[in-house]
Amino acid sequence: MKLTMEQRIALHGFNNLTKTLSFNMYDICYTKTKEEREAYLEYIDEQYNAERLTSILKNVSDIIGAHVLNISKQDYEPQGASVTMLVSEGPIAGVPSESFDESPGPVMQSVVAHMDKSHITVHTYPEYHPDEGISTFRADIDVSTCGEISPLKALNFLISSFDTDIMTMDYRVRGFTRDIKGHKLFIDHEISSIQNYIPDDIKSLYDMIDVNVYQENIFHTKCRLRKFDLNNYLFGYTKEALTEEEQRLITESLQWEMDEIFYGKNIM
Incomplete structure (x- = not known):
């Protein structure tokens, strides 16, 4: 039974459940020469520098109703960036009933919720x-909250913030809280799949698989882009500049790379 505002279980004290969403994305590109590779990495470092990533995480904090306490950010040499935010509870003005629904969250809007100290990284x-002409960009984002709203409500916004060929998402609820009679609750909302928090128009673009351990409140979803257009994986030119044989070999190389990332193993 889904929990609504009228049906929510009265708790003894604060909601001590910890809910963690790990969102992992990959962008893959074919970079034939050293110059192409350097140009791609320069583009990625500019597109997803620490300042832009900070803006993305600030929007995530708004969606889950958090106050930012501290921000630590760093651009690395020769490439890469990191941002870590400590956040605290936002204003308590009543948690909207849709916070408990298995449905996509907003692309960007403020959602007021009750949280305790948490972090976003x-x-x-x-x-x-x-030596094989493949470049990849990976971003790992963790949203960890204590309180009544699930970080899964930020998933829709995160997907929309990145150009993604492959996504891996993990969600886990840890610990327990108690109702007013002292009974332990190990989860405070129903969930059958992370997929239910992804809009239908996004799901239609991906092949998706789930591995869920319901008794442990562990949920895992992988997504791989269905449509393959070689032009989307060439940096600075289009496939018309290539021979048919070059197109075939590059396509095989890119799809091999995506298969290995999606299935998490080397394919011999």
Whole structure:
């Protein structure tokens, strides 16, 4: 039974459940020459520098109703960036009933909720294959909250903030809280799949698989972009500049790379 504003269970004290969303995305690009690779990495470092990532995380904090206490950010050499935010509870003005629904959150709007001290982090990892023309960009974001709203409500916004070929999402609820009679509650909202927090128009673009351990309140979803257009993976030119054989070989190389990332293993 879903919890509504009228049906919410009265708790003894503060909601001590910890809810953590880990959002991991990959962008893949074919960079044939050293110059192309350097240009791609420069583009990524500019597009997802510490300042831009800070803006993304501030929007996430608004969505989950948090106050930012402290920000630590860093651009790295030769590439990559990190941002860490400590956040505290936002104003308590009543938690909206949709906070408990298995449905996508906003792309960007303020949602007032009750949270305790929590954190939001992002780390980026641009990298490239030493000799096979593949460059990848990975971003890892963790949103950890205590209180009544799930960080899954920020998932829709996170997806919209990145150009993503492959996404991996993990959600886990830890600890317990008590109702007014002292009974332990190990989760305070229903969830059957992370997919239910992703809009239908986004889901239609991806092949998706779930691995869920319901008795442990652990939920895992992987997504891989369905449509493959070689032009989206070439940096600075289009496939018309390539021979048909070059197009075939590059397509095979890119799809091999995506298969290995999606399935999490080397394919021999």
